[in-house]
Amino acid sequence: MSEAEKPGSKSLPIGGILVKPGSSIEYKTGDWRAFRPTLDEKKCTGCLICWIYCPDSAIIRKPPIVAINYEFCKGCGICANECPVKAITMVEEGA
């Protein structure tokens, strides 16, 4: 949405209240990322520890392994840190 298309103070609900639930799905936080988790599919055992730990639910179950949703992954690195088989490595974005 361009700046001009965004609602102004008079049409926004008061106090920045979000009057409909579920809108965070529209807020893509992937562009906050400085480091990108990359998955070595050969090493992944599908143990789902990363899936449990990810604070943004950006790990997707893709049996027998997992995948990463880069639209929401903020690149915090928790998955890489927790992976018991070192299947995830953090790579600098744009590198």
Added chain:
Amino acid sequence: MAKVIGLTGDHAIAYAAKQCDVDVVAAYPITPQTIIVERFSDYVANGEVKTEYVCVESEHSAMSACVGASTTGARVFTATSSQGLALMHEILYIASSLRCPIVMAVVNRALSAPINIHCDHSDMMGSRDCGWIQLYSENAQEAYDLTIQAFKIAEDPEILLPVTVNLDGFIISHCMEGVNVISDEEVRKFLPPRKAVYKLDPANPITIGALCFTDYYFEIKFQQEDVMKKVPAKVKEVGEEFGKITGRSYGLIETFGLEDAEVAVMCLGSTAGTARVVADKLRKSGKPVGVIKVRLYRPFPTQEIVEAVKGLKALTVLDRVATSGAPSGPLCSDVKTALYAETEKPLITNVIYGLGGRDISPENLEDIFNDALRTADVGRVDRPIKYVGVRE
């Protein structure tokens, strides 16, 4: 049926809050807290109210709990003072920005250091830009009356802003007066239960307090600027409606002797009573003096003040707060700003007085009026800021 009972300012406010049938009170009960919440806890313990009384671990938590309760649609009340208000500072902005119509009594007292529990306006003035509507009362009667009106102003769907009812520490809070109270039935009629516009409700989920970055924050803050413009008319309307029930009508400011005054003193709170007595005495000896009491401090009643000072030659603005490097005290700065664009305006002097509960006597005020008369005579301000009542 109206009746007169002996109440301290604290007790008068607790009594008003009881009659307003508040749903939640969250408060921290240790100094600098006042007897307001202590009396209210008596009402809870005695079963006189059905209020949920949340005894929290600090004023920061007290205001946080008030915000949480208010977002569920509850009518919320709390009280604080000096350091307690300072500790709430962060959450005051959240309450106003999330449009929580909380009513809070603020017993105005000095801020530390040195440690002091007596009256001045440093506490509220330290948070004057927090987005709350700020009313100042002159005595226990007004503190009682304004508390009832505050809920009606705050909860109006057109307004939805929190309100502080300010009263001078000890001078009003701890002194007993005969207070005209109206019946519970009359209060209920004047102030029906709150109808929340938005509220947290599991059946209709909404988000309150979401992240709001560069693309929306400014718009949300601008909403607050916008709604503040509607507040003076609402305060007036509610004050007049209250007058129809009680015979005590309220406006944004209150003036005395201005019809023929050449000089006037302007102030907040209990000092207005002393100023009026002194002005009355001086007027009887032929001196053209008057008094302007500012009841609504935020939003600032610019238009009313511009009108009120028309024709005055000199105006002395009293500030009960340290300026610490500012060009003048907060009330005086506001008045000067309000009058800047006017072609004809009085000569303005600022008086800083009464810090840490230092008494301001009728003699002090007589000197202040006489100084203002001299300023009007010579036609210039010699000392823009004077400190009255301090030993040099």
